[in-house]
Amino acid sequence: MDIICSNCSSKFRIPDEKIPAGRLTTLPCPKCKTRISLDPAKKTAASTAARGGTTYDTSDKPFDFMEEEGLTALLCEQNPIARKTIETALSLMDYQITIAESARDALKRMRYHAYDLIVVDENFDTKNPDANGVLIYLERLQMSVRRNIFVAMISSRYRTMDNMMAFHASANLIVNIKNIEDIGKILGRGITDTELFYRIYKEALKESG
Template identity: 55%
Template sequence: MEIVCESCQSKFRIADEKLPKDKTAFLKCPKCQNRISVPPPAKDPDESDPPGFEEDFFSFDEDESDGYDSSDKPFDFVEEEGKTALLCESDPMIKKTIKPVLDVLEYHITEVKNSREALKTMRYHSYDLIVVNEYFDAKNPDANGVLIYLERLNMSVRRNIFVAMITRRFRTMDNMVAFQKSVNMVVNVDNVADFDKILRRGMADSGLFYQAYKDCLD
């Protein structure tokens, strides 16, 4: 959905599927701070949350019942040419290495503290890039809530997100593991120092892989 600020006429975009389904969302223009109200999109009767998650995992606190207010999350919607990245990593040393790379690549970065916050954030925004540690907020990496959510996303949404999984178990750029985990790229923690080169190569390979498919859609 394209959103136009009535005050400064700046244009922004936010994915329809990330808007509340039954309530008005309230956003603040990141340029002039004007309050913008966005009505809920038309409801798809066949749409449902991914199976395997309890409803409470996606619920909101009582003080949010009047609508979603992104005043404390300035990158929930950005200018049309802006790129966004979600960082799901608890290790401060790994974050210290990854964040400068994303800054150089001109991503607006959203950091989250746990899976619940990550899933809530993804509900309202389609990120171009998601970097997630397989142990992020999970003792069992095979039960990582963020990775499970991404695996069950509708493919029309998922194919537009590049997912890089940080791991201690698998080797960097292991394409078979990436396929099994439904991510685009695997990066071992021992190679995080080269995250810039690895990410650029992974995104280039992904772009070539999907190019033929995207050409067919045009």
């Protein structure tokens, strides 16, 4: 399918076999990150925007097709038992889940999609939990972007809901691996608390002008 972004007029092509059949899906423009809707019934996803612009090679771009208005989660966990437990919990919470195979894979995926939730093990693709590539990337994000992502870190060193260590690790929440069976409940509470905090924060900003 040939695609043209209505915002920046960039053109790129995605193999038809990578596009889910039978439903409307979306993806971010590789250049400007504007969400583009794809209709598999059409041969070309285009707009009334100018037809000029740069053509992108999408062969190395990890396009994740998301249903309209769906919550998305990136899972960075290499322990197969823990990964399965987390994946099941996220599915019950109605998240569309992307599983990263490595830190490099995770970074590439985050570059092209802003996830609502990222669950990352402190030891994901590293022998040194203090040099976790995914967490370092998240720490360096602009605050305007970072505050829209809920980051849960799976840890064997810190206790569940340790807010001080979560702050130190640039995460919103810590889940100790011993409590992994309850991760659904723990995430639900953590996300609710964070949403309440930012609601109050945004209201205060609005009142202050």
